[in-house]
Amino acid sequence: MSVSKRFRWSAVLDHSILIIGSLIMILPVVMLLQMASTTDIHTMKNGPGLIFGDQLPVNFEKAMFKADGFTGANTGVRMLYNSMILGFGFAIGKIVIGMMAAYAIVYFRLRFATLAFWVIFTTLLLPLEVRILPSYEIVQRLGMLNTYQGLIIPLIASATATFFFRQFFRSIPEELVEAARIDGAGPIKFFVDILVPLSRTMIAAMFIIMFVYGWNQYLWPTMITTEEGMFTLVRGIKQITQTLEGTNLPEYGRSNLLAIIAILPPVLIVIFFQSWFVKGLTESDK
Amino acid sequence: MAQVSLNNVRKVYPNGFEAVKPASFRIEDGEFVVLVGPSGCGKSTMLRMIAGLEDISDGALTIGDRVVNDVDPADRDIAMVFQNYALYPHMTVAKNIGYGLKNRKIPAADIAAKVQEAATMLNLTDYLDRKPSQLSGGQRQRVAMGRAIVRDPSLFLFDEPLSNLDAKLRNQMRIEIKALQRRLGVTSVYVTHDQVEAMTMADRIIVMNAGRIEQIGTPAEVYHSPASTFVASFMGAPPMxxxxxxxxxxxxxxxxxxxxxxxxxxxxxxxxxxxxxxxxxxxxxxxxxxxxxxxxxxxxxxxxxxxxxxxxxxxxxxxxxxxxxxxxxxxxxxxxxxxxxxxxx
Known part of the structure; x- marks a missing residue:
C-alpha cells in the first residue's frame, strides 16, 4: 500500500467536522459537570459558565444521600437502585421473552406462526403512549402500582427483540438444527446448548438497546410510581429541579450531578458490551 | 452394524411433488453404497428419509431388524456427516465430537476417552481445544467425521461431505473416508453428485434421476453395462x-x-x-x-x-x-x- 504524505484539505475538513461534532456532543456534559461543581447560588446568579468550583463533594453527598419529600425514601442511592432494577429487568425480560417467542415462530410448525409474528410486529404501531390508559388500569387492578413488577411486566413483550431474534434464527443454517437432532438434542437442549450461545452477539446488542430504553423510561414510571421509595433516577431528577418555590433555590448542583450519574450506567453498558460484541462477531462463524 | 432395507419408500411433498418415487433396495451389513445423480434427483431426500430428517410418505424403512419410519433421528442409531460440516461454532472440537454422547447421559470420563480415541484415529488430537473457525476445511470435515465415529453407530450417512473442499483435498479425504469405513466396517450410505467419488468409493452405486432409481450395481457394472442412456451419459467423464x-x-x-x-x-x-x-x-x-x-x-x-x-x-x-x-x-x-x-x- 502506498502511503501518500500529501497534504489534503479534504482531510482537514473531515476532521474539523468531526471535532466540531464531538464538541457539540460533549459540551452539555461539561456544562453539567461545571454546574455540579459550583454552589447553587453561583449557578443561579451566573448561569452555566466555564469556571469550575470546589463543591463537587458536597453536591455528591447531597445527590446520593439527601432525601426530600415526606418519607425520606427517595435518596439518590435508592433511585439509582430502582433504575438499575428497571433497566436490567427490562433488558433481561425482553431478551428472554423475545428469544422464546422467536424460537417458537422459527423452529416449530405452528398453525398460524406467520400470522402470530405479524400480529406481534404490528404492536410496534401501538407504543405505550397510545395504550397508556388501559395499561394503567390493568396494572392498577392487578394491584401492581408502586411495585417493580408493575414497572417492568407491562412493557416486557418486545416486538423489536422478537423481530431481531427471528431474523437471526432464520440465518442459522438448517444443517445445524439437523445435526443437533441426530445428536439427540431435544427442543430445550437445542435452545440452551446451541441457540443461546450462538446468539450471544445478538443478545449483547439487544441488551444495549433494551437497557438504555428501560433506563430512560420516564412516562411509565411517572404514572405507576407514586411512592417516593419507588422513584427512578430519570423521574426523580425532575422532581428535584422543580422545587423552586418560595425562597428555596433549585438544587442545581445536586440535580446536575444526579444527571451525570444517570448517564453513567448506560455508557458503561455500551462500552462493556461493545467489546464483547466485536469479539463475538470476529470469533464465531455460523 | 446393520442392514438397511427400503420397501417402496416414497416421498411426496404437500404440494404434490413426488421427490422420490417408490424405491426398494437393500444395503448389506458393512456395505458402502453411494447414491449418485444430478442435483434435484432425490438422492438427498432419500438420505434424509433414512436419517429421519424427512418424513417417509409411503413404504417401510428398516434399519437392522427394526422398522424405523416413526423413530426419532437420535434413536435410529445413525450418524450423519453434512455438506457444510454443521459443526457447532461455539463449541471446541472436543465438545463438538462429544456432544451427542453428552446428550445420551454417558459419564464425562467415558466421553473424554471416546473423544480421544476418535481424535487419534483422525489426527485431531492437537486441535481438540480449538473452535471450528480456527480449523481448515479438511480439519472441519474430520471433526464432522469424528462426531459420527464417536457414537459408534450402526449406519453412517454422508451428505455430499466433500463438495466444499478443493480438488486435492477432496481426493485425499475420499481415500481417508473409504479407508476409515473399511476399518470400522460400518454400513454407509453416501450421497454425491460427483461420479468419480461414486466410482471410487462405492461397493455398490445407486444412480438416481428425477426421483427414480435408474440402476443399482457395482461401479464396474454401472460403468460397463449402464441400464439406461441416462446412466451411460451421467457416469464416466467424458461420457459414453x-x-x-x-x-x-x-x-x-x-x-x-x-x-x-x-x-x-x-x-x-x-x-x-x-x-x-x-x-x-x-x-x-x-x-x-x-x-x-x-x-x-x-x-x-x-x-x-x-x-x-x-x-x-x-x-x-x-x-x-x-x-x-x-x-x-x-x-x-x-x-x-x-x-x-x-x-x-
Whole structure:
C-alpha cells in the first residue's frame, strides 16, 4: 500500500467536522459537570459558565444521600437502585421473552406462526403512549402500582427483540438444527446448548438497546410510581429541579450531578458490551 | 452394524411433488453404497428419509431388524456427516465430537476417552481445544467425521461431505473416508453428485434421476453395462458416446457404418465408451477429428462420425493432429438402448 504524505484539505475538513461534532456532543456534559461543581447560588446568579468550583463533594453527598419529600425514601442511592432494577429487568425480560417467542415462530410448525409474528410486529404501531390508559388500569387492578413488577411486566413483550431474534434464527443454517437432532438434542437442549450461545452477539446488542430504553423510561414510571421509595433516577431528577418555590433555590448542583450519574450506567453498558460484541462477531462463524 | 432395507419408500411433498418415487433396495451389513445423480434427483431426500430428517410418505424403512419410519433421528442409531460440516461454532472440537454422547447421559470420563480415541484415529488430537473457525476445511470435515465415529453407530450417512473442499483435498479425504469405513466396517450410505467419488468409493452405486432409481450395481457394472442412456451419459467423464442407429437384416448401422449384430429390425441408440474406440488404420470407422484435449496421461479426440459427435480416448503417444482418422471398436464394447425410453436392450 502506498502511503501518500500529501497534504489534503479534504482531510482537514473531515476532521474539523468531526471535532466540531464531538464538541457539540460533549459540551452539555461539561456544562453539567461545571454546574455540579459550583454552589447553587453561583449557578443561579451566573448561569452555566466555564469556571469550575470546589463543591463537587458536597453536591455528591447531597445527590446520593439527601432525601426530600415526606418519607425520606427517595435518596439518590435508592433511585439509582430502582433504575438499575428497571433497566436490567427490562433488558433481561425482553431478551428472554423475545428469544422464546422467536424460537417458537422459527423452529416449530405452528398453525398460524406467520400470522402470530405479524400480529406481534404490528404492536410496534401501538407504543405505550397510545395504550397508556388501559395499561394503567390493568396494572392498577392487578394491584401492581408502586411495585417493580408493575414497572417492568407491562412493557416486557418486545416486538423489536422478537423481530431481531427471528431474523437471526432464520440465518442459522438448517444443517445445524439437523445435526443437533441426530445428536439427540431435544427442543430445550437445542435452545440452551446451541441457540443461546450462538446468539450471544445478538443478545449483547439487544441488551444495549433494551437497557438504555428501560433506563430512560420516564412516562411509565411517572404514572405507576407514586411512592417516593419507588422513584427512578430519570423521574426523580425532575422532581428535584422543580422545587423552586418560595425562597428555596433549585438544587442545581445536586440535580446536575444526579444527571451525570444517570448517564453513567448506560455508557458503561455500551462500552462493556461493545467489546464483547466485536469479539463475538470476529470469533464465531455460523 | 446393520442392514438397511427400503420397501417402496416414497416421498411426496404437500404440494404434490413426488421427490422420490417408490424405491426398494437393500444395503448389506458393512456395505458402502453411494447414491449418485444430478442435483434435484432425490438422492438427498432419500438420505434424509433414512436419517429421519424427512418424513417417509409411503413404504417401510428398516434399519437392522427394526422398522424405523416413526423413530426419532437420535434413536435410529445413525450418524450423519453434512455438506457444510454443521459443526457447532461455539463449541471446541472436543465438545463438538462429544456432544451427542453428552446428550445420551454417558459419564464425562467415558466421553473424554471416546473423544480421544476418535481424535487419534483422525489426527485431531492437537486441535481438540480449538473452535471450528480456527480449523481448515479438511480439519472441519474430520471433526464432522469424528462426531459420527464417536457414537459408534450402526449406519453412517454422508451428505455430499466433500463438495466444499478443493480438488486435492477432496481426493485425499475420499481415500481417508473409504479407508476409515473399511476399518470400522460400518454400513454407509453416501450421497454425491460427483461420479468419480461414486466410482471410487462405492461397493455398490445407486444412480438416481428425477426421483427414480435408474440402476443399482457395482461401479464396474454401472460403468460397463449402464441400464439406461441416462446412466451411460451421467457416469464416466467424458461420457459414453451415444449414436443414433438402426438394426436391419441382423446388423446395426450408424449411417452407413456397420457396428454390431442385432437380430431384430428396429431403431436404436448405440452407446460406446470413448476408451473402447481405438485408432486403427484398418478400422472401419471414419472419424473427422476437430479438437484434441490434452490431459497429460491421455488425450481426448473430439470429432464427427457420420454426422454424430464422437469422443475417442487415446494414449499420450497418439499424435496431436486433427483431421481424418480411422478407428475400430473393441469387441463386446457396444451398448444398445431403446431410443424412446432410453432403456438398455
Amino acid at each position: 458416446n451415444l449414436l443414433t442407429g438402426r438394426a436391419e437384416a441382423g446388423r446395426v448401422r450408424v449411417g452407413n457404418v456397420m457396428l454390431h449384430q442385432h437380430h431384430e429390425d428396429r431403431d436404436l441408440t448405440v452407446g460406446i465408451r470413448p476408451e473402447d474406440i481405438i485408432p486403427d488404420s484398418h478400422g472401419h470407422l471414419e472419424v473427422e477429428v476437430t479438437l484434441i484435449e490434452e490431459l497429460g496421461a491421455h488425450r481426448l479426440l473430439h470429432g464427427q462420425m457420420q454426422g454424430h459427435p464422437l469422443t475417442i480416448h487415446v494414449g499420450k503417444d497418439h499424435p496431436v493432429e486433427t483431421g481424418h482418422i480411422r478407428a475400430a471398436i473393441k469387441p463386446n464394447a457396444v451398448s444398445l438402448f431403446d431410443p424412446a425410453s432410453g432403456v438398455r436392450l
